[in-house]
Amino acid sequence: MAGVTGIGSGIDIDSIVKSMVAAERAPKETQLANLEKKTTTQITAVGALKSAISDFQTALGALNKPELFQARSATSSKPDLVGITASTKAGAGSYQVEVKELATxxxxxxxxxxxxxxxxxxxxxxxxxxxxxxxxxxxxxxxxxxxxxxxxxxxxxxxxxxxxxxxxxxxxxxxxxxxxxxxxxxxxxxxxxxxxxxxxxxxxxxxxxxxxxxxxxxxxxxxxxxxxxQARSAVITVDGLMVTSETNKVEGAIEGVTLDLKAKTAANEPLTISVAEDKAGVKKQIQSFVDSYNKLIGVINAQTKVTSVGDGKAPVTGALVGDATARTLLGTIRSELTNVQGDGALRALADLGITTQKDGTLKIDDAKLSKVMDSNFTELPALFTGENGLATRLDEKLKPYTETGGILEQRNKVMTETISSIDKQKEDLNRRITSLQDRLFKQFNAMDLLVGQLANTSSSLIASLENLPWAANNSKK
Incomplete structure (x- = not known):
């Protein structure tokens, strides 16, 4: 019945009903919209937090491998003539290699x-x-x-x-x-x-x-x-010792080392093969650990920060401001980072030149780290790997947050249920508002009909009274 203007009363029923319905809808609709926006923002924030934790756990897993510290770097002074790869069994050293014949x-x-x-x-x-x-x-x-x-x-x-x-x-x-x-x-x-x-x-x-x-x-x-x-075997010398190989991939001549022969060397001009501890690879993995940790701290800081935007304006708050989950997680991680283990020269990250900044992120003193790796490389695995290593301890603290059925998954489940509840409340609100609108139209139209009937009765009475004799005589005077 929307759009019907009162015929009997002359009242704009449509406008009145719309205003009353809007006034009834607005508070609840605003409440639901604010709740939906807040919950959606929190879902996004929790998802970003979970992703950052997962990346950090990946870096921890890569650092928690003894073979990382057993890896060897191998170089050839002439890689265009002889390439080289080395396994963890390779011993550190330098070798003179001359390629006399290639396998054909x-x-x-x-x-x-x-x-x-x-x-x-x-x-x-x-x-x-x-x-x-x-x-x-x-x-x-x-x-x-x-x-x-x-x-x-x-x-x-x-x-x-x-x-x-x-x-x-x-x-x-x-x-x-x-x-x-x-x-x-x-x-x-x-x-x-x-x-x-x-x-x-x-x-x-x-x-x-x-x-x-x-x-x-x-x-x-x-x-x-x-x-x-003609089919031939490769012939090389290693520090003057003759080695024959059926293929150009020479394995076993130097323990743990594979030589990839590509071309013959000039007579009496051997090249140098060097095998050493892969300190660069370890340093790269430590840097990855620090980067992923800083990314996690960045996400937590962004989601728990309150930013002032000027006088008279409400501050901008992160989606997880005051959130107990974020605070507990941050406290747990920081506690493990400063936890001192063992009695060796390397007991905490600070001993490697890795320190915490004002914003909670980590920073590497590259000169100190390089010095420590040169002097105490054999002690590094104990700091990071094993049951009591930093990587294992941190990962154990993080698992309750990211595992199936864990803290963050439960949080996400509750927020998803909240979104579903909001959708249901919107449907209920629409039904209630529709019912209210129909009821108001019925009431106003009934009133309009009654006013019209009363107006008609009033007009009829006035006409009848005017036709009475005394009323006519009065009119003649």
Whole structure:
């Protein structure tokens, strides 16, 4: 019935009802909007806090690894010639390495045959056995389905995949050749080919014997097979000691060290391989620990800070101002950071040059940290790792906040339920306001009808009175 103006009374019922409804809705609607805004802001703040704690725990986990302090840094004076990696087993030291030979694989070109697109070479049936020295062999069968160079090439590629042998066709001045390549390096791994022709095979086909290769070149025959690359082992010296390796990845020559040979060194000009404790890696992880802690403190400070914005204006407050969870978390972390453990030279972060600033963040004195790492590196693991290490203690204090069903998850659950409750209250408010509006329209329209009826009755009475005789005589006077 909205929009109906009082006909009998002349009153603007629509405006009156809207004003009354708005006055009834406004306080509750404002209350719910403020509660929703506050709760949503707190949900976002708790999410940011949980994420920062999780990042800090990740940094703690990376620091709480004994192998971090056992890692080795390895350098090569000529990394373009020899690369190097070192495991935790590698001993610190310096070594002179000379690369005399690189490991190579075998590559051969079989005998040349006349082969064109119009008249492809065809071979009699039989089999070819491809050998890789002592590495084993494999065979391919040649028959009417694959008795061309292309067919034999495809058969070798299929059968030789597991052995690391591939075949291509190269055409030189003498004709077309099957070129066989091996991925296996090391001495005594040269490719040879043994042919076994089928005695019953005949016709104008080439015999498979033409593709046989025993490893020796016949240089007098220009069409004969050729050795394009011979399989060899790598030969190096380590501090003058000879080392032979089948591959260019040399392991075991220096305990815990893998050498990646890339090129030969100049004669009598060895390069230097250095292995040392990976102090740079440890320092990087300590920096990551400090950075993630400072990020966490930054989130807590931002969410619990009250900022003044000028006279007469309300201050800007963080979403977790006065929140017990944030205060308790901050106090717990700070307590562990200052907790002194053990009786060695390194018992707390301050001993490493890591101190707390006025805003609660940590700062590293790089010069002091470097000095401590040079003089007391072996004591670092005890400070951070193990059951009583700082990383473990901090992580144990943080777990109740981030674990499944933990403090922050419960907080988030309660706030999510509050948002759901607000949505329900909004629906209830809308229903109540709709009911109130309908009731007011009914009451005002009933009043309007009554006023109209009374006005009509009044007009009828006045007309009747004016028609009475005494009223008429009075009017004549």
């Amino acid at each position: 694989s075998s590559k051969v070109a079989l005998a040349a045959v006349t082969n064109t697109t119009e008249a492809p070479a065809r071979f009699g049936s039989g089999s070819l056995e491809i050998k890789l020295g002592k590495e084993g062999s494999f065979s391919v069968t040649v028959d009417e389905s694959n008795n061309t160079l292309a067919g034999i090439r495809d058969a070798i590629n299929k059968q030789g995949a597991e052995k690391g042998v591939t075949a291509t066709i190269v055409t030189d001045d003498e004709g077309a050749r099957l070129v066989l390549s091996s991925s296996k390096t090391g001495a005594d791994k040269d490719i040879t080919v043994v042919s076994t022709p089928n005695p019953e095979s005949g016709g104008d086909y080439e015999s498979l014997d033409i593709l046989e290769f025993n490893g020796a070149e016949n240089k007098a025959d220009p069409k004969g097979a050729r050795i394009l690359a």
